[in-house]
Amino acid sequence: MLQGSEVKSLREGRVSLDDAYARVKNNEVWLLNCDIAEYVQANRFNHDPRRPRKLLLNRHEIRKFACQANEKGLTLIPLEMRFRRGYAKVVLGICRGRRRHDKREAIKKAQAQRDIRRHLLRRK
Secondary structure: OOHHHHHHHHHOOOOOOOOOOOEEOEEEEEEEEEEOOOOOHHHHHHOOOOOOOOOOOOOOHHHHHHHHHHHHEEEEEEEEEEEEEEEEEEEEEEEEOOOHHHHHHHHHHHHHHHHEEEEEEHOO
């Protein structure tokens, strides 16, 4: 459920799903930490960029997501946001968070890539 200024900002592509995730509360699915930038022309009628947003799903979809997310300790992650027939749609994925040793491995890889890029820039 989006406000008008949110839809206009979405159409401009000003959305960040980096830290976003979804939760099932009281048989409703809520999108949290999704950052939709303020629409400049909306001035005082603007929206809060990080407010919780209710996702409109079928009862069957909500039951399916709730069972999987609660039983197995999985998280609902928004993969992309797009427009279809005039409606803003969110593609949700179910995933498991990284283990501690996986996080360390990912940090090491990222650091190695930064070092390689830094050395290549120095050589030019």
